[in-house]
Amino acid sequence: MKTIITANGSDVNATLDPRFGRCEFFCILDEETGETEFIENKAKLQSSAAGTTAAETVIEQGVKKVISGDFGPKAKSLLDRFGIQMVILKDEGQIIANVINSITGK
Amino acid sequence: MSFKITVASGKGGTGKTTVATNLYWSLVKNFDNDTLLVDCDVEEPDDLLFFKNAILRSEVKVTQAVPEINTSKCTYCRKCVEYCEYNAITVIPPVQYASIAPDLCHSCGACLYACQDDALIEKDHEIGLMSGYDVGFGKGLLEGRLKIGSAAQTPVIRRVKKEALDAASVILFDAPPGTSCSVVTSVLDADFVIMVTEPTPFGLHDLKIAVELIREMDLPFGVVINKAGLGDRAVYDYLEDEGIDILEEIPFNEEYARKFSEGMILSRIDKNYAIHYQKIIRKILEFKQQ
Incomplete structure (x- = not known):
């Protein structure tokens, strides 16, 4: 199963980006293999509807879970519609590697 | 004048x-x-x-034309998304999803021009009220x-x-x-x-x-x-x-x-x-x- 974590940078040493729609990068994690891939969030500088466009990317990637600091109403309803689980982490400044470890249990 | x-x-x-x-x-x-x-x-x-003594003499609904996507005609080509300057349109081809957010639409008509599949129909969307008073x-x-x-x-x-x-x-x-x-x-x-x-x-x-x-x-x-x-x-x-x-x-x-x-x-x-x-x-x- 694939999970997306919003990240401030393009590797696992980056911190969790607390914004969903305007996050810098999406970290796509394969929960079985532990492999990660980082893609830039093309919506981050959009003047409007950043949350919707970011949700589009998540849906296109075929993931089942998204981990971020918060989700706006439009992103939330779109992700809900496609049964994608939203996980909110309130602990800002967490390193992506730690988030991954807590998911994969390593 | x-x-x-x-x-x-x-x-x-x-x-x-x-x-x-x-x-x-x-x-x-x-x-x-x-x-x-x-x-x-x-x-x-x-x-x-x-x-204080105003008497309402006319009331007209003000509407704005906002397109809707007919998903039975839409081919999910995303051309309308590219044309939309206001990011009002969401089309996700792998899951066959297409919709327009009326609150972001400026009724410019660019998407109607972009669509080659006749999948967009303009519908009146209420945005306000115009009232005349004596x-x-x-x-x-x-x-x-x-x-x-x-x-x-x-x-x-x-x-x-x-x-x-x-x-x-x-x-x-x-x-x-x-x-x-x-x-x-x-x-x-x-x-x-x-x-x-x-x-x-x-x-x-x-x-x-x-x-x-x-x-x-x-x-x-x-x-x-x-x-x-x-x-x-x-x-x-x-x-x-x-x-x-x-x-x-x-x-x-x-x-x-x-x-x-x-x-x-x-x-x-x-x-x-x-x-x-x-x-x-x-x-x-x-x-x-x-």
Whole structure:
């Protein structure tokens, strides 16, 4: 199963980006293999509807879970519609590697 | 052809509505009975509060055409998404999802042009209400009111202005505050703009931006200093440096403020107050005859 974590940078040493729609990068994690891939969030500088466009990317990637600091109403309803689980982490400044470890249990 | 006067301001709360409603009364009483007041502050139309005996005589829903996507025809090519300047369209091909957010749509029609599959149909979307009132004197009040939740100010203002076109010999528009699209739409075709300011640092700051806009639009204008006696002299220095006409100064008076808050048009009941508006009218007429 694939999970997306919003990240401030393009590797696992980056911190969790607390914004969903305007996050810098999406970290796509394969929960079985532990492999990660980082893609830039093309919506981050959009003047409007950043949350919707970011949700589009998540849906296109075929993931089942998204981990971020918060989700706006439009992103939330779109992700809900496609049964994608939203996980909110309130602990800002967490390193992506730690988030991954807590998911994969390593 | 109507003579169109627009009351505008940079800063909110300087007294646009005060000036507009009092000027309406004075225009009707002293100049031309065939005067119409138009409230273009559609986010917060409050001119009506000053006409206790107003009788509603017309009510029209203001709509905006927003396209809908027929998913049985859509091929999910995303061409409409590329054309949409406002990010209002979401199309996700792998899951065959397509929809348009009415609150982001500006009804520009670009998506209709982009679609090769005839999958878009325009539907009317309610964005506001236009109401006409008899107020007991003059031609009355025409008001635009934005529907709660809608952000489409300019289409509502445009609709109201279309209705007002040539409806009276003098048309007095009460514009929204600020200097954004809604203000541009309100002042666009004015024959004269009255800028209301107050002699405070905030009044001056926003007045400067508003003057820049009105000059850019090349419209004739003059300034009314409301609540004179408060604040400082910086507004006066600025106006002198820029060579801008002061149409009139209306002094700050607590009694005025109290009666205003009770929804009274002061020039109706206070002769001394009414003189300020007669002066403003005289100045505008001088300009008109030039």
